[in-house]
Amino acid sequence: MRAIDLIAFNLKLIERQRLRSAMLLAAIAISVMAINLLTGIGEGGKQFVLAEFNLLGKNVLIMLPGKKETTGGIPPLTGEATRDLTLRDAEAIARLGNVSAVAPLIAGKMEISHGQLSREAFTMGSNRAFFDIRQLEVAQGKALPQLPFEQSQAVCVIGSKLRKELFGPKPALGQWLRAGDSRFRVIGILKDKGEGLGFDMNEAIIVPVANAQALFNQEGLFRVFIELRSLDGLQKSQQRIVALLKERHEGEEDVTIITQDSLLSAFENILNTLTLAVAGIAGISMLVAGILIMNVSLIAVSQRTREIGLLKALGCPARTVALIFLSEACIMALSGALIGIFISEALLYVARGLYPTIPFTTPLWAQLGSALIATVTALLFAAIPARKAANMAPVDALLDKKAGQA
């Protein structure tokens, strides 16, 4: 029997038994969809995290105030410390051998206004190095000037969205903004870049760190980004920085240093758990689909006994009879998988619309893998009915008393 004829033969059968086919398709589609959807979400999260921290580069350390107690968990991104991280701490780190740049960061929400227009914006105090470390590019004007950490200057760089909201079509460069009690001259507009580390840089305003300290009336730094000259001394440099701060903080080790690796491995743990959940759900739903396929196929075999007898009378070998049943299962599995992938893609499309910053996409391997699993499951579970059909004696099948006359 030719492949095309086999498919055509099966399609007629599938079309004839719409309800049964729809049920099977749904079972397979749901399980495939579950796999694809969960992988898509997991992968989206992973890509999101990866993108975040790839931005930093491997040679950048993030220092947070506060000591994380447990190992393995996610570091306290919003750590609460007993002792502040100060600009003088940052300066001391900058003087260490392997450190090429240090960017202190103070951040908070602030009412920003220009003329009548005003809006709350994410306000960050940092320095020139911040632009390099975070790979922020300036579309117009320039970045913050090189200043000693403690020196303030009434200038700011703003995100493209904030610019649009405050200035509309009018030029923003050289204009003055009001933030709290202070005024800042706009010297640069950030290139449109999307979110970074959880805050949308397009809506942000960046001012010199000393100005931010005054604005927020706060000494303590939120974070310190430390760029190392080379990756070689990563461990040693990390230890030296911790030692330095311990010395500066009266012998208390009250900072946490995050590297890209440590963060990624923490997320890796979460993702592995998610993967396990995916595998579990996939396994269960596939099992359900498989058992359904087997039952339906067994029913089909007994319903089609006379047809099987006829096929045999017409000289159809047992092999071909088995093939007819297996290929039917195969067609169902593949169509079900396609439907499942399609639905999952549609849902992920919606998800991307709702959360534009997280790249929810199912990787190709998951799509192919889920289709493969569905097919293999279908074939495995259809094997028993197919063999039953193939092994029927032609006379007995033809004379099957149970079935009605054709």
Next chain:
Amino acid sequence: MIELQQLCRSFQVGDQCVHALDHLDLKIARGEYLSVMGPSGSGKSTLLNMLGLLDKPSAGEYWLNQTATSQLNEEALATLRRQYIGFVFQSYHLIPRLTARENIELPLILAGIAPKQRRPLVDKVITRLALTDRASHAPNQLSGGQRQRVAIGRAIVMKPELLLADEPTGNLDSVSGREVIELLEELNDEGITLLVVTHDQAIGDRARRELKMIDGRIASDSANQTISSIGS
């Protein structure tokens, strides 16, 4: 073409052994037209299934075109069926979801013949059976006679040497029954070996050679009678 030697087929029913075919000897030459008659349960259908290689003998041997078939495996039997044998059943055995044309085409499809080569073969059979305007109908849209014609079309599309019909008119009224028989006889005239199992004496009498079965044996064979009457 066909030779049965001491062929037996017995069924175990409970603790009783039913001899549906009891040491049967039979020779059939190419192009013959036989009818098989006899009371219900005499083994007619069993004989026909045996000749059609749908069933295996319990003992004895069946030679089809000089091939001993009792030791052949299922696969080889399927090939022989495909090449040499066509079946016509009392209950038609058409596949309901396929059209008349597709039912006729089925053996060609199963044999793996390319669509291009299939079309002229099917067309010829459809024209031959005057089913042209019914070709795209489903079996349940056809009359009994038409269904049996489709079944005959399916039986002959592979150009078998042997056509086996088990009560082909059993479900038909006398008019369409006669049409079907005449069609089968035409095919026989064209050279096909025809064996018809029937309960209808009038139909049985039409055959050139009549077998009468009782209790799994051939009680009378018009061919032998002729021979014996000549001899006596």
